[in-house]
Amino acid sequence: MNTQTKKWEVLNKLPKGKKKITSNDIINTLLKSRGITTPEKRKEFFNPVLPEKITLRTLGLSKVAVEKGIARIKKAKKNKEKIIVYGDYDADGITGTAILWETLFAFDKETLPYIPDRFTEGYGLNPKTIIKLKEEYPNLGLIISVDNGIVANKAVTKANKLGMDVIITDHHKKAKTIPKALAIIHTTEIGGAAVAWVFAREIRKKLRMPKSEFKMGDGLDLAAIGTIADQISLLGSNRSFVKYGLRALNKTIRPGLLSLFKEAAIKRGAIGTYTVGFIVAPRINAMGRLEHAMDALRLLCTKKRVQAEEFAHFLGKTNNERRKIVDEVTIHATEAVKETMETSILVVHESYHEGVIGLVASRLVETFYKPTIVISRGKEISKASARSIPGFNIIDAIRNLDKLTIEAGGHPMAAGFSIKTSNIDKFTKEFEKETKLALNGELLTKKLKVDMELGFDLLSKELAEIISTFEPTGTGNYAPVFATKGATVIEARVVGKTGTHLKLKLQENDKILDTIAFGFGHLSPKLSLGSLVDVAYNLEENEWNGRKSLQLNARDIRIK
Numbered sequence: 001m002n003t004q005t006k007k008w009e010v011l012n013k014l015p016k017g018k019k020k021i022t023s024n025d026i027i028n029t030l031l032k033s034r035g036i037t038t039p040e041k042r043k044e045f046f047n048p049v050l051p052e053k054i055t056l057r058t059l060g061l062s063k064v065a066v067e068k069g070i071a072r073i074k075k076a077k078k079n080k081e082k083i084i085v086y087g088d089y090d091a092d093g094i095t096g097t098a099i100l101w102e103t104l105f106a107f108d109k110e111t112l113p114y115i116p117d118r119f120t121e122g123y124g125l126n127p128k129t130i131i132k133l134k135e136e137y138p139n140l141g142l143i144i145s146v147d148n149g150i151v152a153n154k155a156v157t158k159a160n161k162l163g164m165d166v167i168i169t170d171h172h173k174k175a176k177t178i179p180k181a182l183a184i185i186h187t188t189e190i191g192g193a194a195v196a197w198v199f200a201r202e203i204r205k206k207l208r209m210p211k212s213e214f215k216m217g218d219g220l221d222l223a224a225i226g227t228i229a230d231q232i233s234l235l236g237s238n239r240s241f242v243k244y245g246l247r248a249l250n251k252t253i254r255p256g257l258l259s260l261f262k263e264a265a266i267k268r269g270a271i272g273t274y275t276v277g278f279i280v281a282p283r284i285n286a287m288g289r290l291e292h293a294m295d296a297l298r299l300l301c302t303k304k305r306v307q308a309e310e311f312a313h314f315l316g317k318t319n320n321e322r323r324k325i326v327d328e329v330t331i332h333a334t335e336a337v338k339e340t341m342e343t344s345i346l347v348v349h350e351s352y353h354e355g356v357i358g359l360v361a362s363r364l365v366e367t368f369y370k371p372t373i374v375i376s377r378g379k380e381i382s383k384a385s386a387r388s389i390p391g392f393n394i395i396d397a398i399r400n401l402d403k404l405t406i407e408a409g410g411h412p413m414a415a416g417f418s419i420k421t422s423n424i425d426k427f428t429k430e431f432e433k434e435t436k437l438a439l440n441g442e443l444l445t446k447k448l449k450v451d452m453e454l455g456f457d458l459l460s461k462e463l464a465e466i467i468s469t470f471e472p473t474g475t476g477n478y479a480p481v482f483a484t485k486g487a488t489v490i491e492a493r494v495v496g497k498t499g500t501h502l503k504l505k506l507q508e509n510d511k512i513l514d515t516i517a518f519g520f521g522h523l524s525p526k527l528s529l530g531s532l533v534d535v536a537y538n539l540e541e542n543e544w545n546g547r548k549s550l551q552l553n554a555r556d557i558r559i560k
Contacts, residue, residue, distance in 0.1 A: 006448040006556050008483065008536060014452060023463040030451055030470075030480050034235075046469060048240035051220060052201060059198060059237055060187040066199060069167045069183040070206050072142060077108040081141030084133060086114045086125060086148065087297075088192065089288030091229035091281045093147035096169070096196035098300040099219035100146060103200035106213040112137075113301075115293040118355060123409070123416060124148040125155035125166070134162045145169065145181075147192030147226075149409035153179045169195045171232075172409055173395060193226025194241045221248040221257070222300060228273050229281035231414075233476025242472045246271060256299035259312035273472045286319040289355030326356045329374075330363050337368060343444065344435040346428045348375035348382070358385035358416065365389060369446040371397070371435055378421055381406070386415045391443040397434040401427060448556050450483045450536050456511035464541045464550060479538045481555055484508050489531040494521045502527075506535065506552070514542070517554035532560040 012029045014021055031037070036045050056063050076083050083104060087097025094115065101113040114133070116122070121129050125148055134140050143159055144167045145152070156166045156179035165182040171192050178184065185199055197219055203209070204218070211218075224245025232238050250271050252258065257280075261268055264279050271280075287296040291314075299311035329352050336347040345364055352360070354376035361374040365387045371394055375384040388394035393412040398405060404427045408417035419427060459482075473479040490512060491505035502517040502524060515535065517523075527533075535557050542551035 006446045008450050008556070009447050010450045010453060010483065012452045014454075021458055023458075023460060023466060026452070026454070026458065026463060027466050030467075033451060034477065045239070048237075048243055051197070051223075051237075051240050051244055054198075054237055054240060056198070056202075060189050061185060061195070061198060065183040065185050066202050067206075069144075069185060069199065070203055072165055072167065072182055073104065073107070073203065074207070076142045077110070079141065080110065080139065082137045082139045083108060083111040083142045083144065084114050084137075084140060085111065085144050085146060086116075087146040088123070088148050089115050089118050089293035090147070091284040091296075092192040092226040094284055094288070094293055094296050095219075095222035095226035095229075095300065096146040096191075096193035098297055099193060099200050099222050100144060100169070100196045101297075102214065102216070102219060102301060103203055103209075104144075106209060107203070107207055110139075113294075113297055115288070115297055117292055118288055122418070124407070125152035125159075127155045127158040130155050130158050130162065130164075134164065140164060142167065146196050147171070149175075150178060150184065150186060151175045151407050151409050153177055155179075156181050169199055171195050173411065175399070175409075190237055190241065191223075191227040191230045191232045193223045193230075194238070197223040197241070216254050216303070217248060217252065220245045221252045221254070224249055225276055225280060225284070228276040228472075228474065229285065231277075231475045234273070234472050234474045235476045239472065239477065242273065242474075246273070246276075246472060249276070254300065255305045255308035256302050256311060259305070259308040260299065260315065262309075263312040263316045273474045277474065282322070283315040283319045286322040287315060289359075290318050290322055290325070290353075322356060322359075325353050326359050326363070329353060329356055329360045333360050333364060333374060334367065337364065341428075341432040342436070343370060343439045344432050345370050345372040346375070346431060347373075348377050348424055350377040352376040354383040357383065358387070358414070361385050361387040369444060371439075373431065375419070375424060377424070380421055382419050382421045382424060384417050384419055386410070386417075388413045389443070392435065392438055397431065397438070400434060401430050404430065448536055449478065449481060451480045452482060454482045454484060456484060456487070456506075456508035456513060459511075459513065459539055459550060461541065461548070461550060464539050467539055468541070481536055481538060483534065483536040485534040486560070487533055487535055489527055489529060489533060491529070492524060492527045492531075494524050496521065499524075502554075502557075504554075506533070513550055513552055515552040515554055516542075517557060520554060520557055523557060523559065526559055534558040534560065 011033050036042055085097050085101045087093040097113050104111040142165050146169050149172045150170050159166050167183045168181045169185045224242045227242050250269050284296045287293045302308050333347045357374040357376050361372045364372045371388045371392050373384055373386045375382050386394045395410040395415040398408045404423045406418040467480055487506040487508045490507050493503050495501045495503045500521040502520045504515040506515050536555045537552040540551045540553050541548045
C-alpha cells in the first residue's frame with residue numbers, strides 16, 4: 001500500500017521558446033538528466049558494447065590477478081588436483097557459481113561446485129567447511145570463491161595451511177584486512193555473476209576452449225539474472241551484461257530455466273528486468289533462504305528435462321513458503337517498530353527466520369523510510385541483515401562498530417553481519433548515534449524523482465516506443481517518470497483480489513488516458529467523478545487482445 005507522502009523532485013523543464021515540443025526534445029532532456037550528453041555516450045547507452053569486447057581495464061579488473069588465476073587452474077589440471085568453485089547462496093552467487101563451474105568442468109572434470117548451508121555454515125568461506133572439504137577430497141588443491149566477499153581471512157589462512165590455494169572473485173567493498181589469497185579478481189563496477197562470467201571468458205580464451213563445449217551457452221543469461229537480482233546499477237558495463245544477457249535469456253535452451261518459466265507462467269520472448277527481479281530471482285533466492293541453494297544450482301545446470309521439472313516445482317513451492325514467512329515476520333516487526341529509534345529502525349526477535357530478515361528489512365524501509373536492521377536472535381550468536389536509504393552508507397556505519405560485530409559484508413545500501421547476542425543492546429544505541437550524525441529531515445523524507453512535467457497532449461505511442469529503448473531499466477537507470485497536474489477523474493474503480501489497486505480514466509485538456517495504480521486502492525473512497533488529481537507515472541503501451549494502447553502506470557497520486 002502506497003500510504004507514505006512522497007516529495008516530488010522535478011529534475012528537468014522542457015525547452016523554453018519552442019512553439020512545438022517534440023518527442024525528440026523530451027528524449028534529449030531525459031538523456032541529459034542521466035548524464036548522457038555526448039554522441040558517444042548516447043551511442044553507448046542505446047547500443048552498449050558486447051560483453052565479450054569489454055576490457056579488463058574498463059571493468060577495473062586486474063589482468064595480473066586473472067592471469068595468475070588461469071595459470072593456477074592449468075597447474076591444477078596438470079597435477080590432477082580437485083578444484084572446488086565455492087559460491088554464495090544468493091541468486092548472484094548461485095548464477096556466478098554455475099557460470100564458472102560449467103566453464104571449468106569443460107576444461108577439467110575434477111571440478112566440483114559447492115554452496116554452503118546458510119544455517120549450519122553461514123555466509124562466505126568457512127574454516128570448518130574448508131577442513132571438511134579437504135578431508136573429503138584429499139587431492140583438493142584449489143578453491144575458487146564466488147560472491148562471498150573479501151573478508152574470509154581465517155578460512156583462507158586455514159586453506160593455505162592445508163596446502164590449498166584460494167582464488168577470490170568478488171564485487172563487494174573491500175574490508176580493511178584482505179585475505180592472503182593466491183589471486184583476488186575484484187571490482188565494484190559489476191556484480192558477482194558478471195565477475196565470474198568475465199573470468200570464465202578469459203579462461204575460455206586463454207585455454208582456447210571451443211564454443212562447441214558449451215551447448216547451453218556461455219552463461220550470459222545467468223550473468224543477467226545475477227546482476228538484476230543483486231540490484232546493481234544498470235548503467236555502464238552492467239547495462240551491457242543485462243541488455244545482451246536478457247536477449248540470451250529469452251532464447252535460452254537450459255532445461256532448468258525453461259521448466260522454471262513454465263512453472264511460473266513466464267512467456268519466453270518477453271522477459272525483462274521486472275520478470276527476472278520479481279519472478280525468476282525470488283525463486284532462486286528462496287532456496288538459499290529456506291532450504292539448500294545447491295538445488296537452485298542444479299536447476300540451472302541440469303541437462304535433463306524431467307530433473308529440471310522436479311527442481312522447478314520445488315523452487316516454486318519453496319518460494320510460496322518464503323512469501324508466507326516474510327508476511328508473518330513483517331507483521332510482527334512492524335508492530336515492534338513503534339518502540340524503535342528516531343532516525344533508524346532496529347528490531348530483534350528469536351522467532352525471526354534468518355533466511356528472510358533481509359526481505360523484511362527492505363519492507364520496513366519501504367514503509368518507514370529509515371535505515372533498518374532486522375536481527376534473528378540466537379542464544380549466543382545472532383544474525384543481522386541491514387537495508388538503507390539514499391544518503392546513508394550502511395556498510396560503513398556497521399564497520400565503524402566492528403568491535404561489536406562479527407564479520408560484516410555488503411554494500412552502501414545493503415549489508416549483513418553476525419553479532420554476539422550480548423552485544424545487541426550496545427550496538428543498537430551506537431547505530432542510532434551513527435544515523436543521527438549522518439541523517440536529517442531532508443534525507444529522511446521519501447522522494448520520487450520526476451523527470452519532467454508534461455501535458456497529456458505530449459504523450460504519444462511514438463514517445464512510449466522510444467522510452468522502451470531505455471530498457472533495461474532498474475537501479476541506476478530508472479524508467480522515466482513524468483507528472484501531470486490537474487487531471488480530472490472520469491472513472492475510478494478498485495481492482496485486484498483484495499481491492500488494493502486502482503483502475504482510472506484521467507482527462508487532461510481534451511485527452512483521456514487509462515491509468516493503472518498499483519497499491520493505491522485505499523484512495524478509492526476519496527475519489528469521485530470530477531475529482532482533480534496530480535499524477536506521477538511511467539508511460540507504457542498496454543497490450544490487450546492483440547491491441548496496443550497508451551497507459552499510465554501511476555507512481556504517486558495526489559488528490560487536490
